[in-house]
Amino acid sequence: MKKKLRVGVIGLGLGRHHLAGYVGNDEVDVVGIADVNGELLRTMAQEYHVPNTYTSYTDLLKSQPDLVSIALPNYLHAPATIDALKAGVHVLCEKPMAMNAAEAQRMVNAAHGNKRVLMIALNNRFRTEAQVLKKLIEEDVLGEIYYAKTGWMRRRGIPGAGTWFTQKARSGGGPLIDLGVHMIDLTRWLIGNPKPKSVLGATYAKFSDTEQGVIDVEDLAMAFIKLEGGISLIAETSWASHVPSEGAYVKLIGTKGGAEIIGDKLTIYTEMHGQQVDITPAYTPRAWADCIAAEIAHLVTCIRDKKTPMSTGEQGMEMMKILEGIYKSADQGKTIKIG
Incomplete structure (x- = not known):
């Protein structure tokens, strides 16, 4: 039996929909969620039975998940993604990938440099x-x-x-x-x-x-x-x-x-x-x-089977x-x- 991937969600605005997609996936365990809104954290943790909550995404990364979704405000996509990749964590980053192409290039470089998967969330x-x-x-x-x-x-x-x-x-x-x-x-x-x-x-x-x-x-x-x-x-x-x-x-x-x-x-x-x-x-x-759930299922399979995801960091950079x-x-x- 394959070991489940340990998953975290960073940002619970749009990220709450990622959370629902992960909870419905039998191949992952949601081990933590992060958001600056303490009340929202408690609500989401109770609703989806998440064991750990964090007001800082860096603390979530220290818990060593295998994969995180990053659904923060756009200007935080690049720094949070790069921090996660450097911590050895695979990333599903919400669109838009970054604020500009230069940030996107740094994200791609971090994925390659740390041998981790970077997928951009383009659920359409x-x-x-x-x-x-x-x-x-x-x-x-x-x-x-x-x-x-x-x-x-x-x-x-x-x-x-x-x-x-x-x-x-x-x-x-x-x-x-x-x-x-x-x-x-x-x-x-x-x-x-x-x-x-x-x-x-x-x-x-x-x-x-x-x-x-x-x-x-x-x-x-x-x-x-x-x-x-x-x-x-x-x-x-x-x-x-x-x-x-x-x-x-x-x-x-x-x-x-x-x-x-x-x-x-x-x-x-x-x-x-x-x-x-x-x-x-x-x-x-x-x-x-269901599109978000399918997107998540696709990424989980790609990580397990060491395959390139449908929506790559390079495509996001273009x-x-x-x-x-x-x-x-x-x-x-x-x-x-x-x-």
């Missing part, structure tokens, strides 16, 4: 419709994919106004780094993670005066991203904009067919026997919490280059070359 890759489409693409159903468009637009929904979430120095950005990161990553993953070559971006802050507290990040961003192989990707994302309702989508166009995911619905557009056809595959969509490039392009008003 574990959506059923995304995995179905990924298999169809690998089977060449769409042919050569040359154009893509993706987005996650909200009508209203500026999260945590006045907290670290809306402060550039601590979050790194607004909806681009919160929502856009998911959709850009999902799109690139579906088409084989082509490297970015250049970006042209724009950001807007038109609704910050409608909220309380400090908001010095954008509320809408868009970008034209040129990927290797001549692939073009257009991305858009907002926390607040005059659109009908909140929605997320991916659209792909290839030489043999096209595909779109809108919400949890996947449709394939192609031709059969000279006729245009629309195909809607049958599957059961995963709930968001994403940070894209995000950083979009913000730089928006500031300078010109195309930014990447790599």
Whole structure:
């Protein structure tokens, strides 16, 4: 019988969902949780029967877990991840990986230097419709994919106004780094993670005066991203904009067919026997919490079997280059070359 992995969770905001995923996994034991909020710590420990609580993540690391999830505010992702890797602990780090590409590079270096696994939590890759489409693409159903468009637009929904979430120095950005990161990553993953070559971006802050507290990040961003192989990707994302309702989508166009995911619905557009056809595959969509649980199960298996996880630190670093490039392009008003 395999020994269970000893697991800890650092940060219990979004991290509480990681905690639930670990508790539901038979191959791990949750040995500790860490958060600066003592009341939240006690509540989560009681609810999930966690034996040890810490108000400092460094104390949790001293207990020598095998794996930790890091779900702290964005500006703490890099230092906490590097500390964990140096302590010999595998890491599942929430998105965005870091504040910038330089921090991401240091995280990757720490993983390699300490021979530990670093996986970036990008749970949209574990959506059923995304995995179905990924298999169809690998089977060449769409042919050569040359154009893509993706987005996650909200009508209203500026999260945590006045907290670290809306402060550039601590979050790194607004909806681009919160929502856009998911959709850009999902799109690139579906088409084989082509490297970015250049970006042209724009950001807007038109609704910050409608909220309380400090908001010095954008509320809408868009970008034209040129990927290797001549692939073009257009991305858009907002926390607040005059659109009908909140929605997320991916659209792909290839030489043999096209595909779109809108919400949890996947449709394939192609031709059969000279006729245009629309195909809607049958599957059961995963709930968001189940995507996180699947993500965790995947990482646990990779650690046990010494395999590379689906979402690597290197891929996360490429994403940070894209995000950083979009913000730089928006500031300078010109195309930014990447790599």
